[in-house]
Amino acid sequence: MTSASASKKSTKNEISPIITINKLNKWYGKFHVLKDIDLEVNKTEKIVICGPSGSGKSTLIRCINRLEVHQEGSIIVDGTELTDDVKQINEIRSDVGMVFQHFNLFPHLTVLENCTLAPIWVRKKSKLEADEMAMELLTKVKIPDQAKKYPGQLSGGQQQRVAIARALCMQPRVMLFDEPTSALDPEMIKEVLETMIELAESGMTMLVVTHEMGFANKVADRVIFMDEGQIVEQNDPKNFFNNPKSDRTKLFLSQILNH
Amino acid sequence: MNKNEVFIKLPDRPPPSSTVGIIAWTQKNLFSSTTNTLTTILFFYLIYLYIPPFFDWAIFNANFSGSDRSICDANKAGACWTFIKVRFDQLLFGLYFASNPDQIWRPVVALSVFVLILIPLVIEKTPHKKWLLIFLLTIYPIIFIILVYGGYFGIPISNTTQWGGFLLTFALAFVGIVLALPIGIILALGRRSEMPIIRALSVTYIEFWRGTPLITILFMASVMLPLFFPSGVEFDKVVRAMIGITLFQSAYTAEAVRGGLQAIDKGQSEASMALGMGYWQRNVFIILPQALKISIPSIVNTFIALFKDTSLVSIIGLLDLLNMSQTASRSLDWNGYDIEGYLFAGFIFWACCYGMSSYSQKLERKLDTEGRTE
Amino acid sequence: MSKTKIPFYRNPKIRSLFVQFFVLSLVSFLILSIYQTTVSNLIERGIQTSTSFFDDVAPFKIGFSPFLDFDLGKTTYIEVFYIGILNTILIAILGIIASTILGFIVGIVRLSPNWLASKCALVYIEVFRNVPLLLQIMFWNFAVFLATLPPPKKSIEFGFLYLNSRGLHTPIPYVEDELRFNFWIFILLMTVVGCIFLSKWAKKSFEHTGVKRPVFFYNFLIFTILATLSYLALGGPLEFDIPVLGKFNFKGGGQLPLPLFSLWFALTIYTSAFIAENVRAGISSVSTGQLEAANSIGLNRTQTINMIVIPQAMRVIIPPTISQFLNLTKNSSLAVAVGYEEIVAVWAGISLNQTGQAVIIIAMTIIVYECMSLFTSFILNMYNRKVQITER
């Protein structure tokens, strides 16, 4: 039931998966958070993950860049399996960008320094090169004039766009978003979503945890619904919203669409 | 239309045994890496090196029996708690009560009443805490004076000059705390006042006392205070120390209260102004109750500092707990057992301060979480 | 709306003026009357308050005065005052250095992932900060060091350091030949300048090409090698006076007398417990979100600690730690209990007893401490302003 409909897309595009998750199980202490998760993400695919609070969405995507450690099953990112090897973890992390709900910008560094920190120290770029690329990306997210400011001086929407630019500066192959808009005011949500849509159009592989169903409808190749640590249902957005198969999904959709 | 699929919940499985339980815990917290293992070994070795010999000395080989030093002199491998046992009354209540055993009920009752009031105050769910606290700060000192100082109801007077030991330490700290609180509140309000002269005076007062070490203030109190009053007005040493401590402590209390005042939203003041309340009404009924509640942890922290600092009176010759233990262990009877004296005094100080600091930390965490949910 | 005339006593401005005037007069009256009573009391006791005793010769001995020479029968009271200040500064500096190092170590151990280590640090912090400092000073001095340290003949050796019941004997450097020494210092300065240039160049080249060089290591290497070579080439311009055991005591070298050593020891342990707590609080104040963000962009552990955790934690750690430095300095006045000759002991203690000039002496002591406290607030304000600028 879980991975049945996923295969459709991959056969169509005939692209190899960039992330493969196999029988993933995770516990917090004795609490079973993720149960037998199977998931394949193809290159350039955009996946939206939704589900009720506490269903394990954040935990799932945080496992992908090993901010959380899983106990059973395997996660393979770009051909390398996630293990305890520190060097490998750092390599995978620099290939997987992540955007957090609360931005997590570094308050003691300017916007530009936030963006160039990792390119300089991890990618070993020269400062000039890093600056140039950061400015380019800041222009893309429409805040080049804020480069010299500190994060504390920016609005929430601007901060989140800086966070996106910071992740992009590492030229990641996959981008993970954990509820990037849920700490924002409606107007700011729009500007962040626009940035994300542009990013999607540029062909980035994206996994997005969000409750913005409009966004899911517009850019997602696949919508995944999670509950109680399991993947309940996944489908392309049209079928997902119009013909949900499971009772649980229907209930969830009726709740969020009626609000 | 599709037929509805029913969501089947997978059963919760227990985590792999390698990740929970004592073994996993030990592995994660003590042996997770080479450095971690080496650290464990190092600290284990350090503990092994010092702790068992200490317990051997302090408990297993220690001397408890007897009533003079002969037993201790015979067994030097252990601590001489006989000394503490024999001098217990003196260490706790001072020379007057130690030499008048029939009067010793007075400090015992006074301190017991204090503990009896304190216990419900610390317990979270006690009703009418405010009144208990007010009782402790106003009526209790009177009870204490009647019981310990005497002079009423046929209770013989024990002069403050004869106070000593833990009783004196307690009295000094308690007086400092009780008297410094109102002065501190007024100073804190003064420091936040809109009147420049009042503000300047409060700031000067607060910063002056905070800038000087207590020991110079005690020197000042003992040599200069008599000069400040017309001849004929005499204070004994203990009262002089109390005055010095109160002046000193009020500056620190003021800063603790000011922290609370600053944390109160400006809206509170504006709302009460909108209700037509005057300055004093605003502060007494609206601002101060909230501010004091927030500042309790910092006020308790100033108590802790003061409680430890009362030991400085031993430098100006008062026989507080520290000086009493030192004097006792230098008397001919017990000469040479000063480690025991220091450890006993240190343990009492530690127990009081650690208790207060645990309480203040608990309160701080509680205020923190309340602040978040409200 | 009709505009009624407000009675003057209900005008808030006039009220405020009146209150301030009233309080000011009250305070002035209080101070004035205290002043007058004091003056008349002093006259009554036949004490003439004046500073003329400054130039009198102090009739007591000060054993420890490493910065100003003390001559019994020559040194005046005002010089005793200076010696006291210098000795206070000495213990403050020694204590600040040692307690910062120890405090940071304990604070970091407190946050160690190792449970045992962390609990040991917790016990250290909770024991030493909850016992009065005076008790700790006396405990170490009287019950431990005086009672257990061996006489000079049987000193405990750590290299060229000798610890015994009189104190800690250390080698002290002295200049053999002024000219060669100055030349050596000149070479060292030039090396430092060279190292600075090297760092500048390395930084520039790093910005342009992204090549990172271990500049710090290079500089360290260059400096050590050049310093040693030139030292040898100049035939040792700086000699060390090493303490040697004479018949009864050590000769030569420097000595930290036991009271200073005990005071230093106790102050360091006491203050380090507070600093450790500051360090713990500061490091914990860096949110997990910051660490996750650093991880998610691929920074490794060392990079995360150096570039994300330390800069943010330091902002939380530094202000309360500066206050602890001031506390340590004020606490050094407890030296009276063991007889180390700092300002309170020699000035507010012995000198006051000898001269009876309570008013002047206490006032001067207080002023010394007030100056230190003002200086500390000045540094703190400067620091806060600087941090505010870079943050907002």
Ligand SMILES: Nc1ncnc2c1ncn2[C@@H]1O[C@H](COP(=O)(O)OP(=O)(O)OP(=O)(O)O)[C@@H](O)[C@H]1O
């Ligand atoms: N560090 C942790 N320790 C213990 N339990 C945790 C931890 N983090 C999360 N959990 C629990 O795991 C479950 C899944 O959490 P997760 O954050 O993945 O949910 P989510 O789907 O992202 O929810 P939300 O929409 O509220 O963000 C929750 O029940 C949560 O209480």
Ligand SMILES: [Mg+2]
């Ligand atoms: Mg979440």
